[in-house]
Amino acid sequence: MTPPLPLVARGGGGTLAGSLWLPDGPARALVLMHPGSGPSDRDNDAFFPPVRGALLAAGAAVASYDKRGVGGSEGSWLTTAIPDQADDAAAGLRVARTALGAAGGGIGGAAVPTVLFGHSQGGWVVLEAASRADVAGVVTSSGPAVTPGDQERFSTATAVRRAGWADADEALAVFDGLMALAERGAAYDEARAWSGVSERRDVLDRLAALGAFVPGSREVWELATLLVGHDPQDALRRLRVPLLAVFGDDDGVVPVERSVAALRGLVPPRLLDVAVLAGGDHRLQSVDGRFVPGYPDVVVDFVRRVAGAP
Template sequence: MTAPLPLVARGGAGALAGSLWLPGGAPRALVLMHPGSGPSDRDNDVFFPPIRAALLAAGAAVASYDKRGVGESEGSWLTADIADQADDAAAGLRAARTALAGVPGEGGTGRDVPVVLFGHSQGGWVVLEAAARPDLRDDVAGVATSSGPAVTPGAQERFSTATLLRRAGRSGADAERALAVFDGLMALAERGASFDEARAWSEEPGRRAALDGLAELGAFVPGAPEVWGLATRIVGHDPVHALRSLDAPLLAVFGGDDGVVPVERSVAVLRGTVGAGLLDVAVLAGGDRRLQDADDAFVPGYPDVVVDFVRRVAADA
């Protein structure tokens, strides 16, 4: 495999550093991969490289970027909500298109190949938001989400917290009390409460112990002003508007054993929202949020289902 080409995009908070990987022959498609939550880089730690390798083997060019403030990118990921990240994805796509302009393609240059946006986890909300924008709608031939919830981040975190409690063996009144406190915290974030207000609320009798216990289990309990500030701008994001606006084919892939994303509810929202003939849902048995099994290997069918989708989109474009 040849070395990737360096990319620099002008995002909303400065320069975004990324890479463009080219297949062995003329590219048949361009896949822009957007990572999940937190300080994720262009590889989404170790998750993207094997998916990227499969896409390259199928003849697709692949681009991805370090999020704001990660790796070589400027800014801070703590300032970027879903809409901001969609801006960055759009900027990244423009930079990748420009880089492909000098690459020979089938019937023209690589700049002319169809585009598929791929987003994992939080990145699923991002690529849906980007694809629904008027300035990108004519440039996006397909969208693929990997464990991308079709509910708000607040609803997703409530589901994830309930899963953590259940798997920890907590049930009945004890679990209900903990979930009630977590619901209260999410409600504060959804209405944009300040960090000081949320901290004062959290210190009320019975709440601090419940939140500390949830944090120990791995629940999302923001403990710093910057993280709380980001939470207030993200938790209420509803992907339904973007889903209704989408006019490109959508592949939504989920793991059947995902305890973080409410798969059944997400599938119901997708089937009730996405335009007729555009939706393809794949729920892969045994897969967790990373579509992996207990041995951290991809479950059967992944990433093949993504590669097949990109091939179909490229063939139909």
């Protein structure tokens, strides 16, 4: 396989470092992959490479970037809201298109259709980015169609109930109060004082140990206030290109049924494809750590279709 070409784009936090992978023959499409939450790099840990490999085998070029402050990118992911990430994705796409054109582009050197792909938090990002760039389609992979605050409530409730907590309702009421503070933009000192009340502190410590999103520092709290109130509904209403939304039916992180209902209520049926894959978790994997049947094939088929490729 040809080594990837280095990409350098200018984002809101400084330079963004990425890569462009080229298929063996002329590219039939360009897919920009945006990673999920936290300090994610251009590989989104180990999640992107096998999806990227399937796209390359199907004749698509693939680009992705390290998030701000990760790998070779400047800035800080801890101060980057979802609209800011969408701006970064759009800036990265412009550079990737130019690099693909310099490398020969598509068949006969022609420009090729572009598809945005976002996993998890990246799903919110690419929906926003779709209105900032000329694209042929969008893929959200385990991308919630609810706010991050509601997604975190669902994720925490699922974890607590699976753990069999006897005081589940009381614990979830405390977590809901924490999310409500973040949603109204409460200052860190206020949140710290609220969380420091003994009965709340005990519950929040137990939730954090279970893996719930309980901000423990000023910078993480301030990130939470940037993220949790983001509502994808406006981006979904503005969407004018085909959208593929892929979920696993065993995803304990994303409220799949609520997300599907929101998508069907906001996106015209002619633009929407929804795939809920049996046995898939948040990474579309089964208990053995392998992708469930149908993934990433459904992504490849969608890219082929919107690119007009056989």
